[in-house]
Amino acid sequence: xRIKLLALVFGFGLGIGLLAGPAMATPARxxxxxxxxxxxxxxLFLGNLTPVPWDELGRAWEEPYRGSEYTQGAxxxxxxxxxxxTEPLTAAIAREDRAxxxxxxxxxxxxxxxxxxxxxxxxxxPAAAQQAVRTARELYxxxxxxxxxxxxxxxxxxxxxxxxxxxxxxxxGVLGAGATEPDLxxxxxxxxxxxxxxxxNYRVADFAPRTTLTAVPETIALSGRAVTLPATLPPxxxxxxxxxxxxxxxxxEEQGIDETDLPLIAYxxxxxxxxxxxxxxxxxxxxxxxxxHNRSDINQRFFIPGASHQPGAVDVDGAFFNPMFNDRRAxxxxxxxxxxxxxxxxxxxxxxxxxxxxxxxxVIVNEFAGAEPTPFMLDALVAYMTEFDFLPNAMLTGDxxxxxxxxxxxxxxxxxFNQPFDGLNGKSCASCHxxxxxxxxxxxxxxxxxxxxxxxxxxxxxxxxxxxGTVYTAPYFHDGSMPTLAAVVNWFDTTKSLGLSESERxxxxxxxxxxxxxxxxxxxxxxxxxxxxxxxxxxxTFASTLDTLLPRRDTQHILLLTDTVAADLxxxxxxxxxxxxxxxxxxxxxxxxxxxAEVRADDWAAAEASWAAFQSEAQAIEExxx
Amino acid sequence: xxxxxxxxxxxALCCASLAALAAPVRAQxxxxxxxxxxxxxxxxxxxxxxxxxxxxSREIGVPVEGFVxxxxxxxxxxxxxxxADISFMGALPFVLAEAQIGAVxxxxxxxxxxxxYTGRVFVRRDSGITTLADLxxxxxxxxDPISESGYLYxxxxxxxxxxxxxxxxxxxxxxxxxxxxGYQQAMQAMAEGLVDAAGASQYADLLLAPGQxxxxxxxxxxxxxxxxxxxxxxxxDAEMQENFVNAMLRLNELEHRAMLRHLYGPDGYVxxxxxxxxxxxxxxxxxxxxx
Numbered sequence: 016x017r018i019k020l021l022a023l024v025f026g027f028g029l030g031i032g033l034l035a036g037p038a039m040a041t042p043a044r045x046x047x048x049x050x051x052x053x054x055x056x057x058x059l060f061l062g063n064l065t066p067v068p069w070d071e072l073g074r075a076w077e078e079p080y081r082g083s084e085y086t087q088g089a090x091x092x093x094x095x096x097x098x099x100x101t102e103p104l105t106a107a108i109a110r111e112d113r114a115x116x117x118x119x120x121x122x123x124x125x126x127x128x129x130x131x132x133x134x135x136x137x138x139x140x141p142a143a144a145q146q147a148v149r150t151a152r153e154l155y156x157x158x159x160x161x162x163x164x165x166x167x168x169x170x171x172x173x174x175x176x177x178x179x180x181x182x183x184x185x186x187x188g189v190l191g192a193g194a195t196e197p198d199l200x201x202x203x204x205x206x207x208x209x210x211x212x213x214x215x216n217y218r219v220a221d222f223a224p225r226t227t228l229t230a231v232p233e234t235i236a237l238s239g240r241a242v243t244l245p246a247t248l249p250p251x252x253x254x255x256x257x258x259x260x261x262x263x264x265x266x267x268e269e270q271g272i273d274e275t276d277l278p279l280i281a282y283x284x285x286x287x288x289x290x291x292x293x294x295x296x297x298x299x300x301x302x303x304x305x306x307x308h309n310r311s312d313i314n315q316r317f318f319i320p321g322a323s324h325q326p327g328a329v330d331v332d333g334a335f336f337n338p339m340f341n342d343r344r345a346x347x348x349x350x351x352x353x354x355x356x357x358x359x360x361x362x363x364x365x366x367x368x369x370x371x372x373x374x375x376x377x378v379i380v381n382e383f384a385g386a387e388p389t390p391f392m393l394d395a396l397v398a399y400m401t402e403f404d405f406l407p408n409a410m411l412t413g414d415x416x417x418x419x420x421x422x423x424x425x426x427x428x429x430x431x432f433n434q435p436f437d438g439l440n441g442k443s444c445a446s447c448h449x450x451x452x453x454x455x456x457x458x459x460x461x462x463x464x465x466x467x468x469x470x471x472x473x474x475x476x477x478x479x480x481x482x483x484g485t486v487y488t489a490p491y492f493h494d495g496s497m498p499t500l501a502a503v504v505n506w507f508d509t510t511k512s513l514g515l516s517e518s519e520r521x522x523x524x525x526x527x528x529x530x531x532x533x534x535x536x537x538x539x540x541x542x543x544x545x546x547x548x549x550x551x552x553x554x555x556t557f558a559s560t561l562d563t564l565l566p567r568r569d570t571q572h573i574l575l576l577t578d579t580v581a582a583d584l585x586x587x588x589x590x591x592x593x594x595x596x597x598x599x600x601x602x603x604x605x606x607x608x609x610x611x612a613e614v615r616a617d618d619w620a621a622a623e624a625s626w627a628a629f630q631s632e633a634q635a636i637e638e639x640x641x
Numbered sequence: 642x643x644x645x646x647x648x649x650x651x652x653a654l655c656c657a658s659l660a661a662l663a664a665p666v667r668a669q670x671x672x673x674x675x676x677x678x679x680x681x682x683x684x685x686x687x688x689x690x691x692x693x694x695x696x697x698s699r700e701i702g703v704p705v706e707g708f709v710x711x712x713x714x715x716x717x718x719x720x721x722x723x724x725a726d727i728s729f730m731g732a733l734p735f736v737l738a739e740a741q742i743g744a745v746x747x748x749x750x751x752x753x754x755x756x757x758y759t760g761r762v763f764v765r766r767d768s769g770i771t772t773l774a775d776l777x778x779x780x781x782x783x784x785d786p787i788s789e790s791g792y793l794y795x796x797x798x799x800x801x802x803x804x805x806x807x808x809x810x811x812x813x814x815x816x817x818x819x820x821x822x823g824y825q826q827a828m829q830a831m832a833e834g835l836v837d838a839a840g841a842s843q844y845a846d847l848l849l850a851p852g853q854x855x856x857x858x859x860x861x862x863x864x865x866x867x868x869x870x871x872x873x874x875x876x877x878d879a880e881m882q883e884n885f886v887n888a889m890l891r892l893n894e895l896e897h898r899a900m901l902r903h904l905y906g907p908d909g910y911v912x913x914x915x916x917x918x919x920x921x922x923x924x925x926x927x928x929x930x931x932x
Binding site for chain 2: 046084142145148149152171174175178179181182186187188189190191192193195582585586587588589594598601604
């Protein structure tokens with residue numbers, strides 16, 4: 016399984032830009048959004064969910080988006096920066112009128128662009144003009160990708176107009192030297208190009224009804240022309256891997272077996288990292304199994320507005336990923352770890368799937384809208400995922416007893432853990448979290464942690480989770496409502512009337528923290544073991560399955576592999592510390608893409624030659640670059 | 642570059658910064674005052690200033706205050722009149738400040754193991770453009786007319802190639818010359834096909850989305866440009882200067898490295914070498930920015 020880390024940057028804000036084209040599991044960091052531009056993008060995103068999360072949509076304008084560098088929400092920000100009225104928008108949100116919200120928000124953003132262009136032309140200094148043009152351009156970003164997809168010619172004309180505008184503002188020079196005056200005529204000419212288009216397309220009196228809320232220009236919307244929009248995530252989204260990156264423990268690897276000698280597992284490893292097995296927005300924005308389950312574990316930072324109620328949680332049967340599977344309930348769950356997966360069945364938080372194979376198919380087809388996987392794909396994924404092992408922990412024996420390395424408090428806590436309580440119906444913690452069964456019992460119990468969905472509901476039983484590795488998987492419970500293991504102990508003590516003293520709670524917590532600990536929980540990167548090197552090794556391991564697939568003339572599975580790995584390899588080159596070697600990686604990616612193109616053309620000799628070229632270059636890079 | 646500062650916001654921020662920067666100190670001495678120039682959202686910069694001045698106060702043992710200036714000129718003016726002791730600054734404004742007020746270079750930023758970087762001329766890989774001469778009559782976007790790596794140094798490569806005699810002739814060589822307002826804007830304009838080339842920092846392709854990065858390449862690279870630096874006003878107490886430099890160099894140590902993200906994000910600092918700026922001084926003279 017490979018990794019997806021932030022591209023290294025040069026100390027200034029860079030651009031989650033998500034591109035159309037081949038799905039890639041390497042996101043780019045999002046350039047910060049201006050508050051009103053962010054609120055507009057969130058309005059389009061949340062307004063297209065069914066049902067519309069109106070509270071969240073309101074907050075999109077009232078509060079800074081998650082991760083914003085601004086302390087103010089869009090409405091407060093506008094109150095200080097703009098003279099435009101926001102009442103039409105706030106009134107439309109208050110009456111939950113989707114069309115009116117779209118129209119008011121679109122007009123507002125458009126008018127803001129014009130307001131800043133007015134300020135640019137009236138500016139008394141190049142610095143003020145530049146600032147106003149920059150702000151206007153950043154606001155234009157709120158509609159830019161949809162405009163470009165719908166009306167490329169206009170996008171180009173506007174793109175040139177923005178260049179003209181920024182060029183014509185003049186320069187303040189540096190410390191009095193090199194100053195140039197603004198060219199007001201050039202500025203005025205260029206702003207007309209922008210403002211006329213906005214007036215005709217984003218500030219019309221009556222917008223045509225829209226099924227999907229988009230920033231497609233009104234004239235294009237009226238023409239009825241089909242427009243394919245790039246899938247994007249709204250501001251505040253975070254699909255990067257968590258940092259520090261969890262350590263992956265694979266059974267075969269610990270036993271010294273090379274993954275390239277295990278083609279079924281290597282192919283499953285590739286699929287675990289491939290957005291290509293999904294469709295719809297998940298595929299387009301590059302979400303793979305590994306996006307949520309970093310290195311078989313969790314991703315504490317994963318967040319998508321409207322789908323996540325907090326970082327590390329996601330509603331996989333909501334409106335965003337697969338409308339067909341939308342259960343119309345806002346019920347995001349905390350992402351579970353897949354460590355020790357072969358011991359943790361049944362699967363799903365309520366144990367609804369007895370088989371990991373059925374669970375996996377459901378994830379692919381229903382949760383993320385993918386095509387029906389082949390038996391080979393399911394076999395490969397299951398073969399790979401059942402290699403996920405728990406983290407080694409020197410304080411715990413295989414049958415769940417504490418070793419001498421465990422602290423004293425934990426030894427005391429072990430006695431409490433095994434003690435029957437009346438509040439637990441005469442059972443102990445260990446009754447369900449069975450120490451010699453990897454701290455679970457493979458059953459579902461209703462412990463009262465789930466708010467009943469309706470009166471008389473018996474839907475609160477959840478599958479007992481393992482306690483192994485939990486020190487690194489906060490927060491806890493199905494909905495992530497418990498921030499720490501101490502909070503979990505307090506919850507049980509309070510709700511089950513266990514009657515523990517403060518020191519007993521501390522001892523029990525120490526026990527949980529000892530059972531849930533690990534010798535090495537995270538990947539240890541250094542100058543030798545770099546994120547790129549790890550990604551490179553994984554991608555070339557994936558590619559090694561071509562040794563098995565090419566002789567079998569297995570077109571379908573070859574293409575799945577080349578489409579996944581070629582794009583990722585090229586994208587990962589941007590994370591290389593050794594930037595000079597990037598062209599070599601691009602060349603490698605092109606060989607792999609060529610294998611795919613040649614297999615599509617049924618030219619197997621050429622495909623084998625390209626594969627040979629890939630292997631030879633990869634070997635050379637391995638020896639030289641590392 | 643890329644300041645999001647508005648004039649309306651400026652006054653409020655300056656006042657806020659003064660109020661926000663009271664840090665615990667061990668000794669009662671005259672404060673060391675640091676001027677910061679906003680490169681991005683000034684609200685974020687205020688938080689960064691609070692963090693770094695607090696850390697420096699503890700390390701040096703004197704109160705350290707920080708404030709945001711509008712631009713390089715205001716920072717240099719603050720150094721001149723004694724409102725600031727130290728400022729963060731680009732190489733070009735430093736050589737001008739050196740000439741104007743005798744500013745002293747203290748520390749240079751390190752990126753990827755070097756206190757220098759370069760400017761490059763980038764093109765799309767599928768453009769067929771392989772040499773600077775191929776850009777005759779074509780359109781180019783630079784970052785900003787006073788950007789070292791985003792204009793002056795890349796343009797100097799056209800001079801070196803004998804294609805233009807000086808900056809004044811660039812309009813005659815190219816189809817159009819645009820100043821896009823920043824590295825990212827210039828690179829994006831090139832990647833989207835609005836222009837044929839972009840002049841920007843050697844790392845500017847990393848500002849593109851990963852899929853775009855593999856679609857662009859560069860055809861010329863400038864001489865090394867000294868990276869941004871930390872400068873002092875002339876006459877700053879030598880002991881204070883030494884203590885500040887030593888504290889800043891401790892940011893290179895593993896336990897303090899996390900503080901670097903509050904300082905424009907370099908990988909570390911090294912003592913500045915005044916001679917390393919000779920190339921910048923020469924370029925500034927050639928371009929009429931320095932007498």
